[in-house]
Amino acid sequence: MSFRHPFPARNVLRSAVLLSCLALAAPAFAQDRTLTVGQNRDPQNLDPIDTFRLSWGSIGSNVFDGLVFRDEDLEIQPGLATDWEFLDDDTRIRFHLRDGVEFHNGEPFNADAVKYTFDRLLGEEGLKGPQRSNYTSIREVVVVDERTVDFLMERPDPVLITKLAGYGAMIVPPKYIEEVGEEAFDMKPVGTGPFQVTEYIPTVGVKLAKFDNYWNGEAKVDAVNIRFIPEDATRIAELLSGGVDISMNIPSPSVETIEQNPNVNLLAVDGPTVVLTRFDTSKGITADPRVRKAIAMAVDRDTIVQALLGGLANPISSAQSAKSFGNDTALEPYPFDPEGAKALLAEAGVEPGTEITLDMPSNDESFREVAQVIAAFLGQVGLNVNIRNHERSVYFDDIIENGKTGEMYYFGWGGWTFDFDNTAYLLYHSGERNNPYIEDEKLDTLLDQQRETYDREVREGALQEVARYAHEQALDLPLYNLSTIYGVSNRVEGFVPAPDERARYMDVTVK
Amino acid sequence: MPVFRFILQRVLQAVLVTLVVTLFVAFAVRLTGDPAVMLTSESSSVTPEDLNRIREALGLNQPFHMQYFDFIRSLVTFDLGNSFFRGSIRDLIGIALPSTLLLALASMGISILISIPLGIHAALHKGGISDQVIRVLSLVGLSFPNFWLGIMFVLLFSIAFPILPASGFESWSALILPATTIGIILTATNVRLVRTQMLETLSAQYVMVARAKGLNERAVIYKHALRNAAIAIVTFLGLQFGNLIGGLVVVELVFNWPGMGTLSIEAIAQRDYPLLQATVSILAIMIVAVNLAVDLVYGLIDPRIRVA
Numbered sequence: 001m002s003f004r005h006p007f008p009a010r011n012v013l014r015s016a017v018l019l020s021c022l023a024l025a026a027p028a029f030a031q032d033r034t035l036t037v038g039q040n041r042d043p044q045n046l047d048p049i050d051t052f053r054l055s056w057g058s059i060g061s062n063v064f065d066g067l068v069f070r071d072e073d074l075e076i077q078p079g080l081a082t083d084w085e086f087l088d089d090d091t092r093i094r095f096h097l098r099d100g101v102e103f104h105n106g107e108p109f110n111a112d113a114v115k116y117t118f119d120r121l122l123g124e125e126g127l128k129g130p131q132r133s134n135y136t137s138i139r140e141v142v143v144v145d146e147r148t149v150d151f152l153m154e155r156p157d158p159v160l161i162t163k164l165a166g167y168g169a170m171i172v173p174p175k176y177i178e179e180v181g182e183e184a185f186d187m188k189p190v191g192t193g194p195f196q197v198t199e200y201i202p203t204v205g206v207k208l209a210k211f212d213n214y215w216n217g218e219a220k221v222d223a224v225n226i227r228f229i230p231e232d233a234t235r236i237a238e239l240l241s242g243g244v245d246i247s248m249n250i251p252s253p254s255v256e257t258i259e260q261n262p263n264v265n266l267l268a269v270d271g272p273t274v275v276l277t278r279f280d281t282s283k284g285i286t287a288d289p290r291v292r293k294a295i296a297m298a299v300d301r302d303t304i305v306q307a308l309l310g311g312l313a314n315p316i317s318s319a320q321s322a323k324s325f326g327n328d329t330a331l332e333p334y335p336f337d338p339e340g341a342k343a344l345l346a347e348a349g350v351e352p353g354t355e356i357t358l359d360m361p362s363n364d365e366s367f368r369e370v371a372q373v374i375a376a377f378l379g380q381v382g383l384n385v386n387i388r389n390h391e392r393s394v395y396f397d398d399i400i401e402n403g404k405t406g407e408m409y410y411f412g413w414g415g416w417t418f419d420f421d422n423t424a425y426l427l428y429h430s431g432e433r434n435n436p437y438i439e440d441e442k443l444d445t446l447l448d449q450q451r452e453t454y455d456r457e458v459r460e461g462a463l464q465e466v467a468r469y470a471h472e473q474a475l476d477l478p479l480y481n482l483s484t485i486y487g488v489s490n491r492v493e494g495f496v497p498a499p500d501e502r503a504r505y506m507d508v509t510v511k
Numbered sequence: 512m513p514v515f516r517f518i519l520q521r522v523l524q525a526v527l528v529t530l531v532v533t534l535f536v537a538f539a540v541r542l543t544g545d546p547a548v549m550l551t552s553e554s555s556s557v558t559p560e561d562l563n564r565i566r567e568a569l570g571l572n573q574p575f576h577m578q579y580f581d582f583i584r585s586l587v588t589f590d591l592g593n594s595f596f597r598g599s600i601r602d603l604i605g606i607a608l609p610s611t612l613l614l615a616l617a618s619m620g621i622s623i624l625i626s627i628p629l630g631i632h633a634a635l636h637k638g639g640i641s642d643q644v645i646r647v648l649s650l651v652g653l654s655f656p657n658f659w660l661g662i663m664f665v666l667l668f669s670i671a672f673p674i675l676p677a678s679g680f681e682s683w684s685a686l687i688l689p690a691t692t693i694g695i696i697l698t699a700t701n702v703r704l705v706r707t708q709m710l711e712t713l714s715a716q717y718v719m720v721a722r723a724k725g726l727n728e729r730a731v732i733y734k735h736a737l738r739n740a741a742i743a744i745v746t747f748l749g750l751q752f753g754n755l756i757g758g759l760v761v762v763e764l765v766f767n768w769p770g771m772g773t774l775s776i777e778a779i780a781q782r783d784y785p786l787l788q789a790t791v792s793i794l795a796i797m798i799v800a801v802n803l804a805v806d807l808v809y810g811l812i813d814p815r816i817r818v819a
Contacts, residue, residue: 042777044596044597044777044781045596045597045598050596052550052551127564127565127568128564128565128568129550129565130550130551130561130565132561133551133558133561183598183599186597186598187598201606201769202597202598202602202603202606203603203606203607203769203773203774203777204606204679204680204769205679227679227681227767228767229678229679229767230764230767230773230776230777231678231764231765231767233662233665233765234665234677234678234764234765234766234767237662237665237666237669237670237677237678238669238677238678238679240670241665241669241670241673241676241677242673243669243676243677243678243679391543391544392780393543393544393545393548393549393782394543394544396548397544397545397548397549
């Protein structure tokens, strides 16, 4: 369906109706240079250490800076630190800080602010939020002088520099927080970023204004109005009707509608999120690697990507995207081969017509279709799949964590560091909350090893070995890597889609 | 004094109902999931100790009766306390409740403006073509799911003819589409009610007497028939208000209206116990209060009802 405007009388009608509602429509018509963005969720709290939500990233990344930042090509760039060096056998990392940076409230950025940020994250306040656990490899931050800090490490952390671009490591202003208190900071935080928060209305939106003293150039729009619109259909309607200039979180069923509309464009980049079905490797027929391989060979992933996801995803051979550190390009997914699958199932003694169960969370519209297609593919090799839906938190909190899944179950993960360590550890290391079934000494050793060294080659080798081993054993069935999709109006120029949804609006202009 | 006794009885009943509702809500929400897990579900390196610390900080390790008591105290003192994740609940409700009430009143207003003239017209032309058309249309109206009608309005008035905002509440014109959506759905029922009530009163003896006196038709209809029919209609609208608040949730989502429905849904998804308890309880209290008010007014008007 396309929503063009074939009626020449539109403008007449529009002005007539506009005139008649003029009395009603008086307040809040946006100023000229305001960019309006629609996103699906309210982060509910703007303090960087209180959240893990992607919906924070597209706001906070415009308000805060870290010591480093990761650009849209996923390269780490200097941020509030100009450079850094590893000292004392990598147990101390020294950061040299940028001069002449100030927070939105006029407070200067310096070594004390860095120390305060990490003391707060690792101390009492951090305990209440979800970010702290990512940074516990840091023992202490020590101020050397006004422009230099040392990070003393508790243990090696090869992903630390990337993590310093993450939410929890965003630098916050000590004086401001002490003055206004933690609760006020949740609602109206202050950072060093190109925009400052002017108003945050829960469930409605956030308004940002250009910060004139930004250290790294000047934003091209005066203001950004970020609206929270949870309903997909409503968000798309706002994009098509011009109510928002950029819509984040475009669901794959809406791709066609947007592509056909002449006033909006679709921008897609490979995102961090991978989708897989995992197996109960501990019991039942899926304890047999031959059965798991057979299932992998019976599912045609290219068809799923093309027919259901509009081509906006890439088939994967391990639980990571092509951009992820640790991805092995030589590793090929199992080929689509229903006959081979049948033979393997027969060899494993699985009777045609055997019933298996696939568990999934009920609110995932796009995977629901995928699950049905997987069931159809498996039906063709003689496995009858029952799809069981669970409410999302019940699914992750109980069904997966307590190992109550059927033979197959859905798992989706956005490894925000784009480093396979993040995903592989939680999928394959024994005792992890999301890994109820796999206990494998070889995997544990490889995963622990790569966490103890900063040597990129050693780490890459170990992570690729994990990927290969998981593939050989068919521990799970990696399906695809989802694209991050933005709908952007023709009025917008200069928007670079961020793979990790940390959209930046500094260089965007609106006609 | 029987009137006092009656009022006291009904008020005590309402308080009891409210207590049962809040107890049920507080109990049920805790069965469904752990907010600490929800909070960290997108984090990759969470240990059981981390989860325990978060539970401790959120007060989840306290026994249920303590948590419930805290909640009731916050409700009674109108302080409402803090949400797990997003600050003062009173501030959140302060935005959501007026928006929901505004939308509810606007929809009822639209519905009354349409259904009273149409209902009277249908009653006066009973069996005629216009009566048939009105009845068929109201049946069609009853059969629409409200979210579907809402989406159709958006497609028509925001995308095909972009004259009204598709969602949100950034300008007063944004009220038109959601209020009309619910207004039309309400009208479908109300037209039938007005028609039936008018038919009943029009055939009553006092209307015959009025006509026999030689009063003109206008005076008969508006002064005698409509006034008498109004008692039943007003009562029904009062009760409908309660249902309406419940039905708003879906329409609020479609139009991204910053109301109580949207707030409750978010609280459910997050397992934000304090916020969910507060929103559901306030909605329940409102419905109980409207029912109580209707009860009292009715009882005062018609002494037969006081016998409880």
